Amino acid sequence: MTATQRDIAAAEEHSAHTYHPLPVVVATASGAWMTDVEGRRYLDMLAGYSALNFGHGNRRLINAAQRQLERVTLTSRAFHHDRFAEFCAALAELCGMEMVLPMNTGAEAVETAVKTARKWGYRVKGVPDGRAKIVVADNNFHGRTTTIISFSTDPEARADYGPYTPGFEIVPYGDLAAMEAALDDDTVAVLLEPIQGEAGVLVPPPGYMAGVRRLTAERNILFIADEIQSGLGRTGRTFACEHEDVVPDMYVLGKALGGGVVPVSAVVSSRDVLGVYRPGEHGSTFGGNPLACAVALEVIAILRTGEFQARATELGEHLHHELGLLTGTGVVAAVRGRGLWAGVDIASEHGTGREISERLMERGVLVKDTHGSTIRIAPPLVISKEDLDWGLDQLRAVLAG
Ligand SMILES: *Cc1c(COP(=O)(O)O)cnc(C)c1O
Numbered sequence: 001m002t003a004t005q006r007d008i009a010a011a012e013e014h015s016a017h018t019y020h021p022l023p024v025v026v027a028t029a030s031g032a033w034m035t036d037v038e039g040r041r042y043l044d045m046l047a048g049y050s051a052l053n054f055g056h057g058n059r060r061l062i063n064a065a066q067r068q069l070e071r072v073t074l075t076s077r078a079f080h081h082d083r084f085a086e087f088c089a090a091l092a093e094l095c096g097m098e099m100v101l102p103m104n105t106g107a108e109a110v111e112t113a114v115k116t117a118r119k120w121g122y123r124v125k126g127v128p129d130g131r132a133k134i135v136v137a138d139n140n141f142h143g144r145t146t147t148i149i150s151f152s153t154d155p156e157a158r159a160d161y162g163p164y165t166p167g168f169e170i171v172p173y174g175d176l177a178a179m180e181a182a183l184d185d186d187t188v189a190v191l192l193e194p195i196q197g198e199a200g201v202l203v204p205p206p207g208y209m210a211g212v213r214r215l216t217a218e219r220n221i222l223f224i225a226d227e228i229q230s231g232l233g234r235t236g237r238t239f240a241c242e243h244e245d246v247v248p249d250m251y252v253l254g255k256a257l258g259g260g261v262v263p264v265s266a267v268v269s270s271r272d273v274l275g276v277y278r279p280g281e282h283g284s285t286f287g288g289n290p291l292a293c294a295v296a297l298e299v300i301a302i303l304r305t306g307e308f309q310a311r312a313t314e315l316g317e318h319l320h321h322e323l324g325l326l327t328g329t330g331v332v333a334a335v336r337g338r339g340l341w342a343g344v345d346i347a348s349e350h351g352t353g354r355e356i357s358e359r360l361m362e363r364g365v366l367v368k369d370t371h372g373s374t375i376r377i378a379p380p381l382v383i384s385k386e387d388l389d390w391g392l393d394q395l396r397a398v399l400a401g
Pocket residue numbers: 049104105106107108110141142143144193197198226227228229230254255
């Protein structure tokens with residue numbers, strides 16, 4: 001048995017099978033590259049679903065974490081700590097908003113957005129008690145909690161977890177007329193991904209986000225943008241909403257906010273909205289801890305330079321140009337995305353997304369399939385053009401073979 005086979009067998013024996021990982025066991029990583037337990041190198045073209053936008057072992061982020069590790073790592077919110085105010089102010093400023101409510105994982109932040117919208121609906125908008133409605137899109141992915149999967153349309157994510165949380169209405173993604181029809185006096189919020197990541201990097205039709213912004217503003221409904229995967233540089237902007245000049249009422253952030261070091265998530269909004277909370281009404285033991293704040297502050301400083309947004313734009317144009325050529329040859333049925341982010345539908349005669357992912361792995365490239373015939377390409381934004389081209393060469397070779 002190889003070291004890889006031993007590790008995989010042990011994982012299968014002692015962990016619940018909620019994932020079906022590619023048969024590679026990573027031991028170390030740097031930048032856009034990972035090395036496995038047998039010394040093989042792989043180009044990371046997934047970047048932890050955008051959690052690793054700034055690359056593995058990013059020096060600035062590791063240094064920030066190490067400095068904070070030596071000072072204080074956790075206080076709980078029972079006490080103040082000296083990185084908290086700085087973090088909240090910096091994140092609010094990055095978002096052009098006023099207040100921040102920090103959490104840890106993306107799902108917790110989405111839960112926080114749901115709770116915030118409901119509380120705002122009752123206390124500010126004046127919706128009758130127990131009637132608050134939140135409109136979401138089909139094929140969404142907002143996390144794995146019981147409430148969040150209650151408004152999923154993915155049978156795998158949802159089956160056998162009922163009874164489900166009421167208070168959500170699901171409309172087709174990208175259909176503005178359906179959205180308008182769903183909005184009523186009890187609607188407190190619309191919750192959307194500006195680009196649907198897990199669904200296969202689905203970009204809505206032009207004007208959709210701006211249309212939802214207009215409809216929600218007219219009706220005093222909060223527009224919540226789940227930018228957990230699309231935000232913080234991936235699409236070439238700090239927020240994917242910017243592509244349509246949309247400013248939502250609330251950003252939900254996660255993944256890259258923790259720099260690939262620690263889980264950090266947050267809801268960011270106005271004083272009118274986040275000001276609804278009183279002490280004891282919501283919280284998290286680890287939310288906004290000193291280590292998380294120190295790392296996230298460095299992430300925010302990196303984003304302020306605009307360097308990674310520019311890289312995502314530039315390399316993204318190149319990526320989409322090259323993938324477009326593959327569409328022309330017919331091996332690729334469709335390509336979607338924005339910036340350094342692409343969903344690639346493989347023509348079915350070339351194999352399933354999983355098979356393509358396995359063949360890419362054998363050639364030293366790691367991607368993740370989704371929904372049968374789609375692979376997702378989202379390398380760390382630190383990737384060099386040469387490495388990106390090499391990765392695309394491997395994809396061409398796999399599709400030619
Ligand atoms: C990953 C993701 C989440 C959930 O984040 P977790 O940290 O895994 O809980 C929510 N929304 C979107 C759009 C995501 O991509």
